[in-house]
Amino acid sequence: MNQQMSRVATCLAHVILAAVSGWSLKYVPSPASTRGVPLVYAMLCSLLAYSVLGIVRYSHPQPGNVLRLLYDQLALLTKVCPLPVLNAQLYLQQVDQLGHLVYLGPERGLGYAFLLLALIAYAVCNIFSDLNRRHIGERVATGVLLLNALGLGVISGTTGNYWASGLVVSFVSKHFLLPVLAERYQIPHALLYTYGLSFYEVFGVNAVAEAQTLMAIKTR
Numbered sequence: 001m002n003q004q005m006s007r008v009a010t011c012l013a014h015v016i017l018a019a020v021s022g023w024s025l026k027y028v029p030s031p032a033s034t035r036g037v038p039l040v041y042a043m044l045c046s047l048l049a050y051s052v053l054g055i056v057r058y059s060h061p062q063p064g065n066v067l068r069l070l071y072d073q074l075a076l077l078t079k080v081c082p083l084p085v086l087n088a089q090l091y092l093q094q095v096d097q098l099g100h101l102v103y104l105g106p107e108r109g110l111g112y113a114f115l116l117l118a119l120i121a122y123a124v125c126n127i128f129s130d131l132n133r134r135h136i137g138e139r140v141a142t143g144v145l146l147l148n149a150l151g152l153g154v155i156s157g158t159t160g161n162y163w164a165s166g167l168v169v170s171f172v173s174k175h176f177l178l179p180v181l182a183e184r185y186q187i188p189h190a191l192l193y194t195y196g197l198s199f200y201e202v203f204g205v206n207a208v209a210e211a212q213t214l215m216a217i218k219t220r
Helices: 003-027 039-059 065-080 082-093 109-127 134-159 162-185 189-218
Strands: none
Touching: 003 039, 003 189, 039 065, 039 082, 039 189, 065 109, 065 134, 065 189, 082 109, 082 134, 082 162, 082 189, 109 134, 134 162, 134 189, 162 189
């Protein structure tokens, strides 16, 4: 794929992500109905901002340094935060059902621990952002992803939330397979990754809605 075509295709991927983000923000359960935990809602807003910046970045013939920096930072957030954010939301939303699980400190400690892991991964990736040490940040981000995948798998298995289970499989597969596919078929990684985020949004919105439905059933 030549450079011009790859830029057009990547820009289109961001347009699609923006549309999916708008749909997701419309249909995600409101914070008022999820015990006031707007974490996934905030993540969707970040993904919308990422998609808009991506449209500008890949449609502009000469994107400036500030635009590149903002886009790269949001891209890093979309890499390390989606699973921890969903984990935290589902745990805090269903803490009464998950109280028998091992948790850190106070009752809601595990939910906030997921977010802390994401912040640690984000900080490490920024600290070791130079080419020679970038692998350190990648390993930390992968470790955080696997820990959160395990946590989300436990939460989804305990509550019977199959949308969340599907998201675990989708996100982990995307993390390990997309770089291989991008290299083998010479497709820009940003293009494939942006399409993958659309699947995260669809699964994430349905996982939160499913958690809300399961809570309503069990409280009857």
